[in-house]
Amino acid sequence: MCPTSAAAKEPNTRDELTRDKIKAAAQRLFATHGIDGVSVRDIVKAAGAKNGASLHYYFGSKDGLISELVADGARRSEGGRQRALQELDANGGPKSASDIVRLLVEVEIGKHREADEADPIGLGHMRFIVALQINHRRIMQSVLDGEQNTAYLKCLAHLRRFMPELPAEVVNQRLIFMYIMLTTTLAAREAAFENDPTGGKLWSSPHALENLIASITGILEAPYPA
Template sequence: MVRLQLAKADDATRGSAAEQIKQVALRLFAEKGVDGVTVREIAAAAGQKNHGAVSYYFGSKEALVRALVMDGAMALERERNAALDGLEAQGGPRSIREVVEILVRPVLALPDSHYVQFIVIFAMTHRDMMLDAIDPAWNNAYGRCLDHLRGMMADLPVALQNQRFVFMGAYLSAVLSARQRALADESRAHPMWGSEASVEHFLQTLVALLEAPADLPVAMLRQLGQRGGAIPDRPGPVG
């Protein structure tokens, strides 16, 4: 019994240390990028006397990065799927606004204040590695949202729909990252970014982006159509 209790205590200690390393690494990666932080810096900032703590708990820096990517991706996937399941059970979603809410609200509710910054920087510098780190089973909700949006944007050619989705993903990532970065700075107040009115305005502009009529010359529409209807890149966890 004593040995069992000691083993459980050791497991709890290891779990706590690993979680502390993840939290510290996420903050440092968000501030400096993955390439700008060493495993020694992470261990020291996490209060680990052993500079090999990252390797001990995760195996490698890359494995730690992959774990961080998946933590956020899984959280977003669960929340978005749950929201979609609820709306679909009631015959929805019935509006673009409802889908936009599902894309945005779970990101705002993430418990860590650095994930969006981290994933945006990581996507810019190591996009292939980021996408490879995400198990496809945990990246379906975003696609479900796009499927619903397509049905509500049927008046637009597929090529234009896809462009809107690319614009939307870039807009989501940029604005939510800027918001998170500002709110992580506790040295001063951020009345705009911390305001629910600003969140509401952001949601409205996303809806406007998707609902805006297209006024392109026929020649341009043909040019877009000739380039195919596929979205250029698989979206990341945020968008």
Template sequence: MANRTDEDDTRQRIKIAAIQLFSRHGIEGVSVRAILNQASVKNSAGIHYYFRTKDDLIRELVRDALMRTRRARNAALDALEASGARIGVRDIVELIVKVETVGTGDPEQRSDLPIGFGHMRFISVMQLNHRAMFAAAVEAEGDDSFQRCIDHIAAALPDVPRAALNRKLVFFYQFAQASLSAREAAFVLSEDGGRLWGEASALDSLIDSLTASIVGAPSR
């Protein structure tokens, strides 16, 4: 009989295999058998044993992703607030981007997922094609860290009406997610990130662009 450590290791291998495959092929394009093969799990009932169903596995992956981001983002916000420095919009945008792209020392981050937390494409797939399941997971898990970010941005832009700022933030989030998903895919395709993302200044340029999307004056 497998011991607890072996079971935990197998469970984690299944989760890593699933998030990699879902990121590349979408949810519908990945079978349970493909996940088990990728994870080198021979027991055909492996998903049922560890997660009950494929949907339960997906929900756990979403919860894991949200939890890692929330924990890392809150830690970065705590450090930024403790510094006593004035916090501007770019500071918050940089924090949001770097939490997803730079090692944080989070014990949940694994070398198997080298590009930040390695889940941006998976989250994009969920939001595009499985919004109800994703929204339910977000509601159940909660995310005080993103609200903290929004509060800092609003405080830095007191003259911008909240309704207008909220619209900007919706687009900002979509732009950021799409860009970080593209970056992740580029590093999966090529170890050096290719011509765009391999540039040392690429992340700074992204942060500048995202900041401009929030602070830029409306055309009319």
């Protein structure tokens, strides 16, 4: 490689490092202070960026940065769900709603991540998602599309197949309840591990995740009317 081409690539590498630092800092701040409680200045300072206008340079705006964080998280989760579904299909496919709930939980705690992906605990991903759901759902919905949710939609189709006796409206409500319980509980788990590497009294228990999976499955399979 000639010196000229090597020099030409250096700024791109620096740009990528700066972008990654800004995104990591933003996600941590959003996770702990909420979306509205964090300013552009807070993010730039936490990222250690020398140029105060760097966020706008790389992302256009705070909303542009948020959109990229949503897209990054969606790609990681979707990739994990695709790999998990392939593994499940290779073993005969899901046999119960619990199999799909387990898949969804395990993907979000990093079990099916790529080998070079970092452990998601402590990065603030789940708390960031919960914060978006509460006050900035519009941004989240504008970024996500069918291609980024294909595997998730397959999971929902499997779950519907395991609840044939329930009215469609009830099934849809329970799938929403499942999503809310899964994201908020895993957000609390993420915070617990960040505060205490053991996960504290609740999440240090070897049965905690199994109990979560059973609880979510119970919501889906509860008789109707009760």
